[in-house]
Amino acid sequence: MIYKLLLKAAESHSEKLFIADNSGELTYAEASHQVTLIAQTLQRMKMDRIYFYVKDSRCLIITLIAADLLGIEACVLNRQFSIQEVEGIIGRIGNGYIISDLTNDEKGNIQNIIRQSDQNQVKNASNIRPVKNRPSNVMILTSGTTDKPKAVLYTWERLAAQGRIISEKETTGWLLAYPLNHFAGIQMIIHVLLNKNSLIIPDSWRFDDILNAARRYGVNSISATPTFWRMFAGRITSAQAQSISLKQITLGGEASTSELLEKLRKLFPGASISQVYATTEIGSCFSVKDGCPGFPKNYLNKTIGNVDLKIIDGELYVKSQNCMIGYINQEDKPQISKEFVGTGDLVEIIGDRVFFVGRKSEVINVGGVKVYPLKVEEVISKIAGVQTVRVYGRANPVTGQIVVADIEIAQKSDTSKIINATRQHCRIHLSRYEQPRDIRVVASLPKQNEKIVRRNLNAQNSSS
Amino acid sequence: MITTIIREKGEDLKDLDFSKSLYENGLGLDSLDTAAFSAMLEREFGTDPYASGHFPQTVKDVIVFYTSNQANQ
Numbered sequence: 001m002i003y004k005l006l007l008k009a010a011e012s013h014s015e016k017l018f019i020a021d022n023s024g025e026l027t028y029a030e031a032s033h034q035v036t037l038i039a040q041t042l043q044r045m046k047m048d049r050i051y052f053y054v055k056d057s058r059c060l061i062i063t064l065i066a067a068d069l070l071g072i073e074a075c076v077l078n079r080q081f082s083i084q085e086v087e088g089i090i091g092r093i094g095n096g097y098i099i100s101d102l103t104n105d106e107k108g109n110i111q112n113i114i115r116q117s118d119q120n121q122v123k124n125a126s127n128i129r130p131v132k133n134r135p136s137n138v139m140i141l142t143s144g145t146t147d148k149p150k151a152v153l154y155t156w157e158r159l160a161a162q163g164r165i166i167s168e169k170e171t172t173g174w175l176l177a178y179p180l181n182h183f184a185g186i187q188m189i190i191h192v193l194l195n196k197n198s199l200i201i202p203d204s205w206r207f208d209d210i211l212n213a214a215r216r217y218g219v220n221s222i223s224a225t226p227t228f229w230r231m232f233a234g235r236i237t238s239a240q241a242q243s244i245s246l247k248q249i250t251l252g253g254e255a256s257t258s259e260l261l262e263k264l265r266k267l268f269p270g271a272s273i274s275q276v277y278a279t280t281e282i283g284s285c286f287s288v289k290d291g292c293p294g295f296p297k298n299y300l301n302k303t304i305g306n307v308d309l310k311i312i313d314g315e316l317y318v319k320s321q322n323c324m325i326g327y328i329n330q331e332d333k334p335q336i337s338k339e340f341v342g343t344g345d346l347v348e349i350i351g352d353r354v355f356f357v358g359r360k361s362e363v364i365n366v367g368g369v370k371v372y373p374l375k376v377e378e379v380i381s382k383i384a385g386v387q388t389v390r391v392y393g394r395a396n397p398v399t400g401q402i403v404v405a406d407i408e409i410a411q412k413s414d415t416s417k418i419i420n421a422t423r424q425h426c427r428i429h430l431s432r433y434e435q436p437r438d439i440r441v442v443a444s445l446p447k448q449n450e451k452i453v454r455r456n457l458n459a460q461n462s463s464s
Numbered sequence: 465m466i467t468t469i470i471r472e473k474g475e476d477l478k479d480l481d482f483s484k485s486l487y488e489n490g491l492g493l494d495s496l497d498t499a500a501f502s503a504m505l506e507r508e509f510g511t512d513p514y515a516s517g518h519f520p521q522t523v524k525d526v527i528v529f530y531t532s533n534q535a536n537q
Contacts, residue, residue: 367495397514398499437500438507 001136001156003069005193006032013196017173019058020217021201026058028196031065039066049096052076053086056180056201061189063099064180068136068156075139075151076181078449093139093151093328139328140183142280151328152183152280159186161322162284162306163194172197172248173217175210177224182449183280184252188223197221205450207235214244223250223276225450226260227388233263234387234410241267250287252276253451255356255374258293259382265291279343282323285309293378294347294355308340315360316343346372362454364393364401369433371403373454376436379429380405383421385413390445390452391436405436408445415441465504466523469497482523490522 006028009018014029026034042050042063050072052060060076067074075093077086083106090096098113136156141149174192176199178185192199202213210232213219224232229251246268251260256275264273273291278284285307288295300309308319317340346357357372364371373391380389388408393401409418419439426435446453466482470491484490486498493501498514505512505526513520513529520526 367499394503396499396502397512398502399495402499402503432496435496437503
């Protein structure tokens with residue numbers, strides 16, 4: 001499917017830039033040629049499944065498309081996984097070839113490794129036809145920020161069906177700010193192909209590399225997590241913001257706070273701001289373009305795009321036409337297609353708006369009273385000097401749990417001043433149960449796939 | 465620590481009598497205040513009487529917990 005999208009784009013936009021990274025650039029026509037070359041190499045190996053355990057790059061994307069051409073099942077692994085984790089995942093999902101930059105000393109017990117440099121052995125392309133009657137699958141591992149990663153199966157058709165074609169007059173260049181092992185990273189490839197845009201892969205997600213890539217290639221659109229945006233907005237000056245002229249800011253993967261949205265509006269007044277709600281299992285659900293946190297209440301109990309939404313016991317439920325096929329090796333789990341599925345996201349209706357208040361697994365129980373971390377984080381994030389905050393429960397012998405907050409602060413900020421300001425601000429805006437009883441300033445909060453890691457914090461910190 | 469908790473509640477610090485009970489009819493700590501007190505003790509001293517299975521009734525009980533712990537080390 002994505003091969004067909006690439007071919008179609010190459011026919012109409014052959015000279016347009018498709019992807020660029022620090023090793024070079026490819027137009028749509030060049031990319032189409034490269035896919036055929038790599039497909040010839042892969043075809044000789046007669047593989048059914050391919051894993052990618054490499055840094056995100058244009059070569060990875062080209063090889064993904066080549067895998068689709070040949071009907072090979074593909075899975076991009078998080079390059080930050082340890083070798084043991086990779087061995088465990090392959091053991092659970094099933095064997096396949098692994099494209100990797102691992103040396104012989106590093107590879108442990110992993111077999112069937114193809115060095116990325118070995119892929120480009122074929123010099124002359126010859127015709128390779130797409131494999132018929134063989135749906136091309138892609139496996140995406142859940143992020144593991146709230147639970148152990150699970151392998152989710154999609155066809156490329158189903159993923160592409162979630163994409164939207166947007167008619168635009170000017171060229172759109174997207175910065176890749178999601179890792180390609182992430183659902184949102186895969187959706188970026190599809191969006192770029194569907195709309196014949198350009199995709200720019202920065203050297204890293206360090207601030208300087210992002211800014212350099214954006215300036216060099218005229219990036220005018222970025223889709224990223226609120227955690228990414230918080231750090232980016234915290235570092236960028238007004239002059240730097242003006243130098244990159246963003247026209248589209250998209251946030252997804254975590255709930256956005258009103259304070260972050262306001263900050264982005266001030267830095268990039270010419271940009272449209274969209275928030276996308278999606279889960280790896282259910283897919284892309286809906287987007288909100290009004291610049292406010294949460295979503296309009298009138299999205300509930302009707303069909304929005306490909307999904308229907310409803311709330312049951314404070315939890316958001318979604319029915320999607322294009323959700324995953326299922327979990328790998330969990331055939332006993334019920335199929336979710338065309339049924340309402342609990343997202344695990346808790347919501348609250350206030351007026352004509354639905355707000356996200358946290359994950360079911362993250363609710364803190366203070367003496368029998370439920371406290372939602374997102375609400376406390378929303379309050380603390382408004383304090384000057386606070387860059388990022390993570391609120392969670394810690395075991396307490398008196399009330400079962402207490403609320404605690406870890407804060408990343410701006411450089412050169414006064415730690416004790418900010419802690420005192422936080423206590424004072426929370427006393428005014430939160431109930432007694434919601435008050436964080438311990439506030440720590442930390443050098444950095446743990447992140448994975450540019451999302452704050454919240455996995456099992458409460459389970460580890462519960463006295464029950 | 466106790467005066468901090470009481471001050472943060474916005475209550476009067478005058479006439480605090482540390483010989484009285486920590487709780488109702490004394491210094492007035494409720495469950496949330498006691499949880500906060502427990503967390504402060506844990507942070508400051510690395511242990512706290514509540515997590516160790518004790519439930520001190522007065523400030524003196526808390527002091528005895530830490531002094532007897534020190535003596536046992």
